[in-house]
Amino acid sequence: MAGHLITNQNQQHANTALGRKRQGGQPPSRHAAEILLQRYPALLTARYGFSLDGLDATGVLEAVAKRRACVIKGRGGKLDPEKAAMILLTDYRSGTLGRISLETPATRQAMLDDARSKAAQEADHNKATPSGNDAPDAVG
Numbered sequence: 001m002a003g004h005l006i007t008n009q010n011q012q013h014a015n016t017a018l019g020r021k022r023q024g025g026q027p028p029s030r031h032a033a034e035i036l037l038q039r040y041p042a043l044l045t046a047r048y049g050f051s052l053d054g055l056d057a058t059g060v061l062e063a064v065a066k067r068r069a070c071v072i073k074g075r076g077g078k079l080d081p082e083k084a085a086m087i088l089l090t091d092y093r094s095g096t097l098g099r100i101s102l103e104t105p106a107t108r109q110a111m112l113d114d115a116r117s118k119a120a121q122e123a124d125h126n127k128a129t130p131s132g133n134d135a136p137d138a139v140g
Contacts, residue, residue, distance in 0.1 A: 027085065029086075030061065032088060032089060032092055033061055036100070037057060039104075040100055043097045044060065047096065048068075050066075060088075061085055062081070065080060066079065068084065068087055
C-alpha cells in the first residue's frame with residue numbers, strides 16, 4: 001500500500017499537533033488547511049464543494065466559513081473564522097474528510113534527523129560542561 005499510515009499512537013500525536021495551540025507561529029486550523037491544500041486538495045473539494053483555485057490556507061478557512069454559513073450574529077454577516085476553523089479541525093479529527101496522514105516518509109526522516117542532531121548537541125554539551133562531581137570537596 002502506498003503512503004504511510006498513522007498508528008494509533010502517531011494519530012494521537014498528530015491530533016495533538018493539530019490541537020488548540022499554535023504550531024510554528026500559526027493557528028492549528030491554518031496549519032491543517034495548508035497541509036490539506038498541499039497534499040489532499042481532492043478531499044477538501046469533495047467535502048466542502050468549493051474550488052481551490054487561487055486559495056491559500058486562510059482562503060480555505062474563509063471558503064469553509066462561507067460554505068457552512070459561519071457568520072457572527074449581529075455583525076452584518078461577518079464571517080466567523082473561529083467557527084470555520086473548528087469545523088475543519090473536527091472534520092479532520094473525526095475522519096469525515098477521509099484518510100489523512102500528516103506524516104510522510106520525508107517529514108518522518110526530517111523529524112528523526114532533528115532528534116539525532118539535538119541528542120548529539122546535548123551529548124557534546126554534557127561532555128564539555130563539568131558535572132560538579134569532579135571538583136574536590138572543600139575542607140572546612
